[in-house]
Amino acid sequence: GNPLPSYNGFASLLLIAVGAVIYFVTNCTGTNFNPAGFVWVAAYFVSIVFEMVWVKFVVDTVPMTTWTRVYYNNVLSVPLVIVSSLFLREGPLPSVTAEWSNAAVFAVSLSCVTGVAISWAGFNLRRLVSATSFTVIGVVCKLLSVLLNDIMWTQHSNLSGHLGLLICILAGVAYESVKSK
Numbered sequence: 001g002n003p004l005p006s007y008n009g010f011a012s013l014l015l016i017a018v019g020a021v022i023y024f025v026t027n028c029t030g031t032n033f034n035p036a037g038f039v040w041v042a043a044y045f046v047s048i049v050f051e052m053v054w055v056k057f058v059v060d061t062v063p064m065t066t067w068t069r070v071y072y073n074n075v076l077s078v079p080l081v082i083v084s085s086l087f088l089r090e091g092p093l094p095s096v097t098a099e100w101s102n103a104a105v106f107a108v109s110l111s112c113v114t115g116v117a118i119s120w121a122g123f124n125l126r127r128l129v130s131a132t133s134f135t136v137i138g139v140v141c142k143l144l145s146v147l148l149n150d151i152m153w154t155q156h157s158n159l160s161g162h163l164g165l166l167i168c169i170l171a172g173v174a175y176e177s178v179k180s181k
Helices: 007-027 037-061 066-075 077-087 102-128 131-152 159-180
Strands: none
Touching: 007 131, 007 159, 037 102, 037 131, 066 077, 066 102, 102 131, 131 159
16 A cells, blocks of 8 residues: 655645634634534534545556446446436436527537546546545545635625635645655
């Protein structure tokens, strides 16, 4: 396996956690806070740790091209989409009687192409870096999108929350720079 993070690497990971706690604490006041959310946070944490380590193991041990992984990843999701849509009573497929405008077809097609591109880039990155690095990069990208969302639509977070996100992003950059040395 890979060696444990250095002292600086561990400090960077700890700062990511501190920034996340700052963001969480500043956003769990008032009507936004629901204690049941802790269950979902814990479930997400356990599942993401398992998923990151398992997929890295598969990428390192199962000989496949990146395109084959992308194909399997997307094809294997179709049954889950159908089951989910039945469970949510949305029906397994879009209505065949719906009218699809050119703009709608273009938007759906662009979404599909973008999804395949993201999947391809993700599998390429997983091949090149450790599971921890992939997770840090993914979290930093998500936090950056949350920060941009908060800046564009100001009702989501406050200055303290933005500071927490900035700490996470900078700590993620620091973690990756420590790993590259």
